[in-house]
Amino acid sequence: MESTLVTVLFTGLVVSGLVKLSALGVGWGLARTRLAERWRVYRRALAPGQLRSEAWAAVGVVLCDALLVGLFRYFSGPRMAPFSVPVALLSYAWMFVGFEVWFYVTHRLLHTRRLYRFHSQHHVAQVTEPLTSLSFSLVERLVLMGGGMGMVVLAMQVMPVTQAGVMGYILTNYFLNVVGHSNTEWLPRRFVSSWVGRVFFTPTFHALHHARYQGHYGLFTVVLDRWFGTAFHDYTLVHARAREGQGLVRIGERLSPVPVPEALPATQSESKAA
Ligand SMILES: [Zn+2]
Numbered sequence: 001m002e003s004t005l006v007t008v009l010f011t012g013l014v015v016s017g018l019v020k021l022s023a024l025g026v027g028w029g030l031a032r033t034r035l036a037e038r039w040r041v042y043r044r045a046l047a048p049g050q051l052r053s054e055a056w057a058a059v060g061v062v063l064c065d066a067l068l069v070g071l072f073r074y075f076s077g078p079r080m081a082p083f084s085v086p087v088a089l090l091s092y093a094w095m096f097v098g099f100e101v102w103f104y105v106t107h108r109l110l111h112t113r114r115l116y117r118f119h120s121q122h123h124v125a126q127v128t129e130p131l132t133s134l135s136f137s138l139v140e141r142l143v144l145m146g147g148g149m150g151m152v153v154l155a156m157q158v159m160p161v162t163q164a165g166v167m168g169y170i171l172t173n174y175f176l177n178v179v180g181h182s183n184t185e186w187l188p189r190r191f192v193s194s195w196v197g198r199v200f201f202t203p204t205f206h207a208l209h210h211a212r213y214q215g216h217y218g219l220f221t222v223v224l225d226r227w228f229g230t231a232f233h234d235y236t237l238v239h240a241r242a243r244e245g246q247g248l249v250r251i252g253e254r255l256s257p258v259p260v261p262e263a264l265p266a267t268q269s270e271s272k273a274a
């Protein structure tokens with residue numbers, strides 16, 4: 001059956017919407033568990049009106065993505081290589097690494113005085129929750145999606161690209177984004193000091209970006225923040241506190257490895273353990 005532009009757009013809306021809803025459903029389900037309650041990174045309520053603002057932004061993002069993904073598939077679909085495992089893995093790796101760089105650079109630019117207005121919707125959340133993963137202005141969404149699509153077009157000039165590899169990355173992106181905005185530290189303490197944790201992010205890593213704004217600009221990896229000096233020095237300490245069930249209670253709170261018993265009695269155990 002020949003696919004028309006309308007059916008491709010409609011399929012884009014349904015598939016993109018369902019995938020996002022599924023990711024959100026998993027995120028909200030996990031957020032209600034007792035473990036999530038224990039491992040909160042910030043023990044603070046959401047801002048008044050935050051959920052409503054994020055929900056409206058998410059509607060715009062779902063429609064925008066459906067249109068862009070539908071159009072992109074319609075025009076690039078015929079140029080995709082047939083499926084094979086090596087090509088799918090290569091496409092996936094290309095998308096993952098390329099988008100990390102695109103995200104870090106554009107995210108830093110969006111934090112400049114002139115461009116922050118396009119990014120401020122995402123920072124309605126000082127304390128994040130799963131819906132924050134879809135809370136973007138349309139301009140920022142176009143930048144993100146444009147970068148992702150540009151990555152595919154660029155790759156097509158030099159290597160075969162499969163639909164499966166690209167779709168696999170998009171799925172990873174949606175689900176990791178929900179996890180990253182869960183304000184819940186799911187990974188154990190030893191993760192952040194392991195070699196894996198020196199490459200990949202944790203929910204604590206991104207929760208700190210939302211609370212403090214300037215720093216932790218990376219998406220799912222911490223490498224560029226480490227290289228460019230934008231990582232917070234107390235990241236591992238905040239991570240440890242969340243895992244101890246003693247998440248931060250103040251937005252401006254910074255942790256020091258030096259014990260300050262009279263000021264912060266709760267940090268004693270964490271400082272000893274660090
Ligand atoms: Zn975020």
Ligand SMILES: [Zn+2]
Pocket residue numbers: 107111119122123209213
């Ligand atoms: Zn930001």
